[in-house]
Amino acid sequence: MISITSIINIALRALRANAMRSFLAILGIIIGVGAVVTMIAIGSGASEKISKQISSIGSNLILVLPGATTQGGIRMGHGTQQTLTMADAEAIGRECSAVMAVAPAITGTAQVVFGNQNWATAIIGTTPEMVTVREWELLWGRFINEQDVRSGTKVAVIGQTVAEKLFGEVDPLGKIIRIKKIPFEVIGVLDKKGQSLTGQDQDDIIYVPITTAQRTLFGQTLPGRVRLIYVKASSLESIPQATEQIRTLLRQRHRIGPNQEDDFTVMDLTQMLKAAEESTKTMSILLGAIASVSLLVGGIGIMNIMLVSVTERTREIGIRMAVGAKPKDIRMQFLIESVFLTTIGGVFGLLLGIGASLAVSSLMDWPVSISLFSAIIAFGFSAFVGVFFGFYPAYKASTLNPIEALRYE
Amino acid sequence: MSLIELENIVKVYKFGEFEIRVLDNITVKIEKGEFVCIMGPSGSGKSTFMNIIGCLDTPTSGKYYLDGVDVSTFSLDQLAEIRNKKIGFVFQQFNLLPRATALENVELPLIYAGISAKKRKELALHILSKVGLSDRANHYPRQLSGGQQQRVAIARALVNSPSIILADEPTGNLDSKSSLEIMEIFKKLNEEQGFTTIIVTHEPDIAAFGKRQIRFLDGKIVCDSKVCPVDEKL
Ligand SMILES: Nc1ncnc2c1ncn2[C@@H]1O[C@H](COP(=O)(O)OP(=O)(O)O)[C@@H](O)[C@H]1O
Numbered sequence A: 001m002i003s004i005t006s007i008i009n010i011a012l013r014a015l016r017a018n019a020m021r022s023f024l025a026i027l028g029i030i031i032g033v034g035a036v037v038t039m040i041a042i043g044s045g046a047s048e049k050i051s052k053q054i055s056s057i058g059s060n061l062i063l064v065l066p067g068a069t070t071q072g073g074i075r076m077g078h079g080t081q082q083t084l085t086m087a088d089a090e091a092i093g094r095e096c097s098a099v100m101a102v103a104p105a106i107t108g109t110a111q112v113v114f115g116n117q118n119w120a121t122a123i124i125g126t127t128p129e130m131v132t133v134r135e136w137e138l139l140w141g142r143f144i145n146e147q148d149v150r151s152g153t154k155v156a157v158i159g160q161t162v163a164e165k166l167f168g169e170v171d172p173l174g175k176i177i178r179i180k181k182i183p184f185e186v187i188g189v190l191d192k193k194g195q196s197l198t199g200q201d202q203d204d205i206i207y208v209p210i211t212t213a214q215r216t217l218f219g220q221t222l223p224g225r226v227r228l229i230y231v232k233a234s235s236l237e238s239i240p241q242a243t244e245q246i247r248t249l250l251r252q253r254h255r256i257g258p259n260q261e262d263d264f265t266v267m268d269l270t271q272m273l274k275a276a277e278e279s280t281k282t283m284s285i286l287l288g289a290i291a292s293v294s295l296l297v298g299g300i301g302i303m304n305i306m307l308v309s310v311t312e313r314t315r316e317i318g319i320r321m322a323v324g325a326k327p328k329d330i331r332m333q334f335l336i337e338s339v340f341l342t343t344i345g346g347v348f349g350l351l352l353g354i355g356a357s358l359a360v361s362s363l364m365d366w367p368v369s370i371s372l373f374s375a376i377i378a379f380g381f382s383a384f385v386g387v388f389f390g391f392y393p394a395y396k397a398s399t400l401n402p403i404e405a406l407r408y409e
Numbered sequence B: 001m002s003l004i005e006l007e008n009i010v011k012v013y014k015f016g017e018f019e020i021r022v023l024d025n026i027t028v029k030i031e032k033g034e035f036v037c038i039m040g041p042s043g044s045g046k047s048t049f050m051n052i053i054g055c056l057d058t059p060t061s062g063k064y065y066l067d068g069v070d071v072s073t074f075s076l077d078q079l080a081e082i083r084n085k086k087i088g089f090v091f092q093q094f095n096l097l098p099r100a101t102a103l104e105n106v107e108l109p110l111i112y113a114g115i116s117a118k119k120r121k122e123l124a125l126h127i128l129s130k131v132g133l134s135d136r137a138n139h140y141p142r143q144l145s146g147g148q149q150q151r152v153a154i155a156r157a158l159v160n161s162p163s164i165i166l167a168d169e170p171t172g173n174l175d176s177k178s179s180l181e182i183m184e185i186f187k188k189l190n191e192e193q194g195f196t197t198i199i200v201t202h203e204p205d206i207a208a209f210g211k212r213q214i215r216f217l218d219g220k221i222v223c224d225s226k227v228c229p230v231d232e233k234l
């Protein structure tokens, strides 16, 4: 039995003898594998980002905004009118059976000062349910409670970014910050959430009791009005039911006639994200499929080169057979050559793919995710392509008749 | 028991309706240690005869006993093994691998015999020295003269200690001086080490090295004796 190292040596020597041709054949595989790796990275980066957003925004989240979604088919800006009230929020919590928690919110931006640090950030006035609705953990301290809302205490729960900007290394708990020059006591620090759907930093935020916000921070808001209402449905399945219940209830409460449009908008964020997730998945499969075509083309290139090589080396094959090479020895020799070509292509293709992914990520600001999985895919695929496309040429070589092969010019 | 026994060997090539009987009922025995020269006009079936003995080709019908074993029914793998272990081929065109050195060419049969790299090199160098090419071990075929290339081919044929050396017109591409040198090597190998040697040749002075001559004509053996008369048709 011929040793495997001998066969590998023979294959390597043949490849080196035709370095330029080998390189060109490999190039096809490099591009193919590179394309597959890049596409997988782009696709899975996008789905990963969306999955992260789904969990960061809070599952089963429904947003109720003032203003109609469409007017005569044209999407209008939300929140131009102040049609939602605290009472609406309470009613939703009380009367909609498919709703688990409700948190109304008043929003605005303001300059915040601690010591000699100052920072402009989003201020949200809300109720204690907000942490439940948004599934947001506290890192330290506590969140706003019923007592704070009832008496309008000047307390603040700050996000990670605010904590960093204002306090740095200092422990924020119990410290007094000034929002619009009004002193607030920091009672809690929220856990990190990361970027939102629209790319905003969700940790750049301060929560205060909704009553306090209304009375002392955002005086322009009509009393009892809220900017938006966060609703958490009791389960993923009950989201459509919850949406319908909210709509019916609000139409009643706002006395909207049968032919009139809603003066509010109910947005099912989870569903929007799920749809986005689905479409990115489809997109990554599509991208991968397109990229695979180039790998296929690369494979055909390898097959072509191997066939040329078998023909060119017909006499060599005859000589080897004459001195005792078995058909399977010849088959192995060409198969190893082909797998070697494609595996080298796989390695460089992986590097190319990683490079291209990083370039895409930095130039187009697209999240990419290069995983061990893509590396395995790249390697496995290229070896498979080598075996698959190398098999026929190798088989052809092994079935040559030694006498005819020896006579070949 | 003879080393080689052919019984009613027939080789036929069919071209649609036509068929050519390249070997027509050949029956012949060759003993261990013989030095046989095969002669005959071009197309008379000499190479086909050699290829069948060398297990590169199989007969259409008939029996071939090598060392008492009927090899006419052997599989491709078994035939390859016989070529590797028992046969040493020398060709008119030398048939060396152009991108391998003399040493590597000589090692080739040993690779397929599964012998370790170290042992291969040792054996190949030893055989190269026997054909007087120790100093050319790392030369490529194109750096060698025709006679030297044929000596490398002989070394390759010998390296796995075969029982039979088959040479099909080994001097056909050589000048007369190199031809005689090559024939001297064959003669020495036969006399000193007892290699059974079968050589195809056109030239009477080369055939004269044989201790037995077999003449082919149209696929038949027309003469098999110590010396065959020179055929005027040649
Ligand atoms: N593969 C083949 N197909 C058809 N005819 C062949 C083949 N090989 C050899 N022949 C024919 O067999 C005859 C004998 O060939 P060969 O044994 O090579 O003769 P020699 O070596 O005596 O010149 C020739 O007529 C040749 O054309």
Ligand SMILES: [Mg+2]
Binding pocket: B046, B047, B048, B168
């Ligand atoms: Mg011939």
